[in-house]
Amino acid sequence: MGLTSRSLLYTVAFAAVLCVALMVWVWPRLSGKGPLPVLGRLGSILLTQLSIMAVVLLAVNANVGFFGTWNQLLGRVDKAPVNVVEMNTGGPRATVDESRNGLIQPTDGENVESFPGYPKGPEDKVGAIRSVRVIGKRSQAVNPAYVYLPPQYFQKQYQRTRFPVMVAVSGYPGGRASVARNLRVPLNAARLLEEKKMSPTVIVMLAPTIASPRDTECVDVPDGPQAETFFTKDLPEALRSAYRVGDHATSWGVLGYSSGGTCALQLALRAPEVYPVAASLSGDFRIKNDIATGNLFGSGDKAEERKREHDLMWRLENKPVPPVSLLVATSRKGEKNYEATEQFVRAAQGKGMDVAQIVLPEGSHGFKTWQQEIGETMRWMSRKLTFPQDVQDRPKKH
Template structure:
């Protein structure tokens, strides 16, 4: 039985019901005096509670897909498929290239995808298509599952020589691509916006930044450990460019996410502006810190302080030149803890970096809030990314996007995704 299957949930619920029934039936025997009876009562109550909690955890995991398999739950992670061999270096995750026989993007099972509601149905040239794949990192050896949404135009003859902009959507921790597709409704929202003309045709890639579950690596290259930043900033774009007609210029690449995925989106854009020029972060943090789920992210030795500062976005804004990127941050004024930090981040941004914001009055750190913020965030991102780009590099065409705009300014988006009239000090 798979960890996320309904059969597992039903079995655990039935087992919990049996434990409760046995506890009630046998309790009179356990009520007698004596140390054995006391021990029996403790074991019976403890076992029943553990089974009930396990049943609830299985149901919760089946609904939100935090862990996709028993191996992930216990830390046994697939690192490389058959055909990937190490070349000239120590283990996976050290940054040494691996020799890959076969494609960097390969088909994957549809078990999770089949449970997502509202996906395109019909001819791909009319409704688009969502593919379930696994992405193989040539440098890191990481194998990560992903959903890829291809818009209808991708399959239409009029666009057969066009490269499309890309938005990489990152889940939070310990989230999954199922959360992005089912609960955040990434592809469904993008499809609706594109059909209504509020968003240009864009390839949406849903992927999790948790490449070494159950550890939360926060998109950091851990010394001697998982190389998450390398995978997301180098391996992932290389793999997608090898498999799909997507833009080869950074102006066509954006990244977004919620919670820790939003933090990753900001980190990637500010640290790797030659890869991602646009980010949208829903309820992010602005500094990476060690905690029980991350372990030691920065290692020891004289370089530790520099590594910590490098992942502190407020420190970067104060001490390093601002990258020429556009970012959007979203945080509720009431109901989320990060509003003061978000305001401080917005005020700290300086040219040539640009920042926009979605600041609703009320909201919580949950999917209903992020679903409301998704349409304006995607519309804003779409206006930053260049399109179309011709398949032949020397004939690249650029549409109205980040490359055509002044690279400075602050803005707050309205609920419909439009920007208000600039305030004093904002250049257009």
């Protein structure tokens, strides 16, 4: 049974109820004196508490999406296979070109059909969500993802069209399930398309870390995981090899919540030639080491320099500012990053950047707040991305 499956949650809940009933039944028989009855009572209490705690933890994980699979929970990181195909550098893309040996490989979904917004009906009417893993040629990373394909992707009049891309990044320790289910990105995409408030867009949903359970924060760690390389080089290459998506950066944007929002801002300011549009929901403006990240910047003379390079306030003051479009979202009450967000917006003014804000009067660092913000964020980003881009009429090479 999957870690987030309802069958596992119901099974453990049933076992917890049995444990409670068993303890009530056996407790009078353990009322005697001596070591054995005492050990029996302690064992009954421990077993009951563990079973109840297991139900609570499974329910919280299923709702928030901290860990999507048993392998993520146990820290088993998938390794990139040796059999990797070269990227298709030209010509029209197939409608969907996922393959077992490609840079985008199909996988089994994690209860995708139960997520809000999961397409039900013909693909050319409602679109589709693909469960895949993305193979990083340079980073040697393998990152599970959901890819949302809008209904227009399957329609005849768009069969030679490249679509814009939104890369939606979860917080830590969330993952693709958090973006799809808790942030409701597919649900909002379907609604915005129906209301004609968003262009048809391919959306890829994934986690910011490429070395779970370590929080790599979209940083190229010296002698460690190359998360920035994965997002700026491997991910665009893989998506272009399998889907009809834009070749030019004007059709690419990245958004995220919490540490995923931090990642989005970092990618836009550090790699504007890849992601010139970014949106951050409750993200931070600098990256720091903590227990989950470990040492992200290495040691020696270069360590402090690398750390400064990931401080966006420092970059605004000391680096040429690229002409990117950014959206930052926060709340006046309930969000710790409100002052930092206001400081960033003030510092960005007059720097040649296009900066927009969503400021709620009251909110929290959680999905209840981000669900209020994500629809308008996607609408804003869609206005910034170029659509359509025609596909070159040349034969595919493989």
